[in-house]
Amino acid sequence: MSEAGIVAIIIGVLGILGGGGFWTYRQSRSDAPVRQRDADLAVAEKSQQMAMIIAVAAQENSDRLRADMDIEREARQQLTGRVESLETRIREQDRTISHLRRALQIFTEAWDDLSARWEHHRAQDHPPDRPRTTD
Numbered sequence: 001m002s003e004a005g006i007v008a009i010i011i012g013v014l015g016i017l018g019g020g021g022f023w024t025y026r027q028s029r030s031d032a033p034v035r036q037r038d039a040d041l042a043v044a045e046k047s048q049q050m051a052m053i054i055a056v057a058a059q060e061n062s063d064r065l066r067a068d069m070d071i072e073r074e075a076r077q078q079l080t081g082r083v084e085s086l087e088t089r090i091r092e093q094d095r096t097i098s099h100l101r102r103a104l105q106i107f108t109e110a111w112d113d114l115s116a117r118w119e120h121h122r123a124q125d126h127p128p129d130r131p132r133t134t135d
Contacts, residue, residue: 114128
């Protein structure tokens, strides 16, 4: 084989390899947008699924929180009613204690008057009983 034949074979092989490489390059570039679009669609679908899962979990948490708030509100209303009832009872008891103190004061004053002025009271037409003292 001559030098020209070898060069021709080498050029032919290089031409075939170069053509095959170029053809593969063109083919991969034309497939790349399709593959990228598929990948983008897959990512978008996965993102949508994750967003739905998060939204459902947030809705469940919101519902649970609303139920807890309703329970707390009801308990607070019951306690408010009990506190108001107790406040009313305390006011009534304070009034009763005040009346009892006033009655005790009047009784004490009358008793002291009766004890101190016994001679005057004994001289009346219908004298009261003699006060019993513990002195």
